[in-house]
Amino acid sequence: MSTVGLQLRELREKAGFSLRKAAVAIDIDVAILSKMERGERKFSKELVLKLAELYRTNSDRLVIDFLSEKVLYELEGEEFGLEALKVAEKQLKYKKHKDV
Amino acid sequence: MSTVGLQLRELREKAGFSLRKAAVAIDIDVAILSKMERGERKFSKELVLKLAELYRTNSDRLVIDFLSEKVLYELEGEEFGLEALKVAEKQLKYKKHKDV
DNA sequence: ATTACCTTTGACAATATTAGTCAACACACA
DNA sequence: TGTGTGTTGACTAATATTGTCAAAGGTAAT
Numbered sequence: 523m524s525t526v527g528l529q530l531r532e533l534r535e536k537a538g539f540s541l542r543k544a545a546v547a548i549d550i551d552v553a554i555l556s557k558m559e560r561g562e563r564k565f566s567k568e569l570v571l572k573l574a575e576l577y578r579t580n581s582d583r584l585v586i587d588f589l590s591e592k593v594l595y596e597l598e599g600e601e602f603g604l605e606a607l608k609v610a611e612k613q614l615k616y617k618k619h620k621d622v
Numbered sequence: 623m624s625t626v627g628l629q630l631r632e633l634r635e636k637a638g639f640s641l642r643k644a645a646v647a648i649d650i651d652v653a654i655l656s657k658m659e660r661g662e663r664k665f666s667k668e669l670v671l672k673l674a675e676l677y678r679t680n681s682d683r684l685v686i687d688f689l690s691e692k693v694l695y696e697l698e699g700e701e702f703g704l705e706a707l708k709v710a711e712k713q714l715k716y717k718k719h720k721d722v
Numbered sequence: 723a724t725t726a727c728c729t730t731t732g733a734c735a736a737t738a739t740t741a742g743t744c745a746a747c748a749c750a751c752a
Numbered sequence: 753t754g755t756g757t758g759t760t761g762a763c764t765a766a767t768a769t770t771g772t773c774a775a776a777g778g779t780a781a782t
Contacts, residue, residue, distance in 0.1 A: 541729060551772060556730060563770085582702065589706035593693050594713060602682065604718065606689035607711045613694060614704050641758060651742060656759060663741085 526570065526588045531559040533577040548572040564592070626688045630673050631659040637677040648672040664692070 534544050541559075545552040548569060557563040570588050574581035597603035634644050641659075645652040648669060657663040670688050674681035697703035 540727085542727090551770095553730080553732095553773080554771070560730085562730095566770095586702045586705045586709055589697060589700060589702060590709040590713065592696055593706060593710045596692055596696060597689060597710075597714070600685075600689060602686045602689060604711065604714050605686045606693060607707055607714065609686055609690040610693045610697075611704065611707045611711070613690065614697070614707065618704065640756075642756085651744080653744080653759080653761095654742070660759085662760095666741090 524587075525561050526565055526584055526591060527559040527561045529584060529587065530565075530570070530573050530577075533579055534559075534573070537577040539576070544573065544576060547576050564595075624687075625661050626665055626670065626684055626691060627659040627661045629684060629687065630665075630670070630677075633677040633679055634659075634673070639676070644673065644676060647676050664695075 534541070539547070541556055542552050545555040548555075550569065554563060558565050558569070565588055567585065567588060570584050571581050574584055593607070597606060600606065634641070639647070641656055642652050645655040648655075650669065654663060658665050658669070665688055667685065667688060670684050671681050674684055693707070697706060700706065
């Protein structure tokens with residue numbers, strides 16, 4: 523499973539940025555970026571977007587994975603996680619359709 | 623859409639508990655329970671379980687709805703919420719299957 | 723071996739979020 | 753009036769999340 527962090531790390535390397543330079547570019551501490559890439563800290567959506575822009579990559583997939591990770595984190599260890607996701611999906615579809 | 627709060631309120635009334643008595647029974651402040659039932663504050667899973675027990679109701683459905691609400695709250699206003707849910711679901715299924 | 727990078731780590735402070743407390747209010751009705 | 757109901761808002765406390773910083777260890781070149 524490729525986490526958002528690892529994806530962004532790969533993108534960074536491909537784009538030729540050192541951790542430091544990337545951190546400076548998006549105005550955060552190196553330590554934080556290091557931890558985020560390795561999953562020790564959670565990303566914020568804002569940072570994901572900034573990094574995607576910095577690496578000149580479309581952010582949609584990253585954002586989706588970011589959100590998915592957030593959700594899975596919430597459901598960590600829950601017996602009924604899957605059922606909850608299904609219910610949530612249903613509601614979201616309904617919402618989207620009905621524009622509630 | 624019947625929120626966990628409203629479900630629990632209905633259960634409470636059916637079980638003949640006043641807000642105060644229910645709150646005392648599960649050892650929280652009345653104000654909190656009032657707010658939770660009306661969705662002004664989020665439940666904790668622990669309280670959902672305590673209330674279900676107090677009202678002598680199976681808690682599975684409540685827990686599922688509780689988790690679903692939590693997830694939907696996270697995805698509030700997100701363009702790719704639905705896609706994220708699908709990814710999360712896939713991962714969770716995989717996890718369950720492979721016991722990762 | 724020193725210089726110049728790189729990434730990682732951990733301790734700490736600052737901030738934001740969430741949870742809990744409390745007193746007062748408004749309503750109903752016996 | 754007095755008792756029980758639920759609601760509200762202001763306040764504090766507790767917890768979680770984020771940010772800062774200094775130091776460490778790695779690698780490579782000179």
